[in-house]
Amino acid sequence: MKKPFHKTLPFRSLIFLLVLLGLAAVIIPTVGRVSHPAYKVSDGSxxxxxxxxxxxxxxxxxxxxxxxxxxxxxxxxxxxxDILDNGRMWQSRIDPATESTTRSTLSVLAPAVKGNARVISPTFRQIKPSFAVVLGKITTSAPASTPIAWTRGLQSDGTWAKHSPYGGEGGHIVFLGGNVSYFKNLGSTTAAGELVRYDGKGTTNNILEALPPGTRIGEYIPTPEEKATWNGPRIPLSERARNYTPLITLILLWGPFLVISVYRLTKGIPGGITILLWPILLTVLAAIIIPTC
Structure with missing residues (x-):
């Protein structure tokens, strides 16, 4: 006579199974969230x-x-x-402004035409750079703490606009001394600001006060329509589908083990719970290894 389901699936085993599934629900999302740090490292570089x-x-x-x-x-x-002709250096892959451009190689200058000097590439002129630069007369004798380039959208109050590449979550600044730092927002750790005033009178949140007198900021200014559109998620369109790959992989990994586990539990075959330790182990290893790649 076939045993009732509740006889073959003890309450303790059911609780243990739910705990394992809950653990998987916590671990699995971490595997799909590894792309953002990689973009920040690339942008800083x-x-x-x-x-x-x-x-x-x-x-x-x-x-x-x-x-x-x-x-x-x-x-x-x-x-x-002949120092830097790679136009892709001026774009962030997480910037929504980059979605409308191709991933192919992009040169700043157009190909040379016999008898004429190389000019700026029309294709590069159409891109919307993810970074801002300081414009005007600035020499290497300026303080090493002088900003020379940073993530587009930095406002005078030290915060990044919602339409900036990271959606207002922060940005990078590279200084004349060569060091690059990522800030969630200037002044987030000190009310006085995190930039050194160019006149040496303390610190500031205002990027303009950290620049030499007479200089200005050069950056792409989004249109009102772009500002409204770019307030959304900060995962490039071409990457969103790719971010489902870890989840699909984990489903394929867990599926067979879950089927075998349920079958063994319903049939009263030993090992119905312990077999789930294998996908948990593999999931934990993936969550540890993938972010370091």
């Missing part, structure tokens, strides 16, 4: 390379950083000096 290129440019031009008219012209000056 891009800003560092822009700063290094600017300092090399200064060595070739009497210690003066590029005196450009806007952020695109700044990139052009670096490219014309």
């Amino acid at each position: 891009n800003l560092r390379q822009i700063a290094q290129a600017s300092l090399i440019y200064a060595q070739l031009h009497k210690d003066r950083l590029p005196e450009a008219t806007d952020v695109w012209d700044y990139a052009r000056l670096l490219a014309e000096s």
Whole structure:
């Protein structure tokens, strides 16, 4: 005679099964959230390379950083000096402004035409850079704490706008000394501000007060429609589908074990619970290893 289901599935086993499933529910989402830190590391690296290129440019031009008219012209000056011609360095993959552009290689300058000097690429001129730069006369003799480039959207109160690449959650700043720092918001750890005033009179949250007199900011200014649209999630469209891959993988991993476990429990076969330890172990290992890759 077949045993009733409640006889073959003891209450303690059911509770243990629910605990294991709850543990999996906590661990699984962590595997799908590993992309954001990677974007921040990449953006910080891009800003560092822009700063290094600017300092090399200064060595070739009497210690003066590029005196450009806007952020695109700044990139052009670096490219014309054969220092940095990679247009992708000016974009963040997490920036919604980058979604409308391709992932292929992009040069700042257009291909050379016989008898003519290289000019800025029309394709690069159409992109919406994720970073801002300081424009005007600035030399390497300025304090090392002087900002020279940062994540677009930094406001005078030290906060990043909601339409900035990280959706108002913060941004990077690279300084003349070459160091790059990520700030959730300037002044988040000290009310006096986290930037050194250019005149040396304390600290400030206002990026303009940290810049030399007469300089200004060069960055892309979003349209009102873009500002409204870019207040959304900060995962690029091309990456959103890819972020489901870990979840699908885990479902395929857990599925067979769950089926076997339920079958054994309903049939009274030993090992119905312990077999779930394998997918839990693999899930924990994935949650530890994947973020470090």
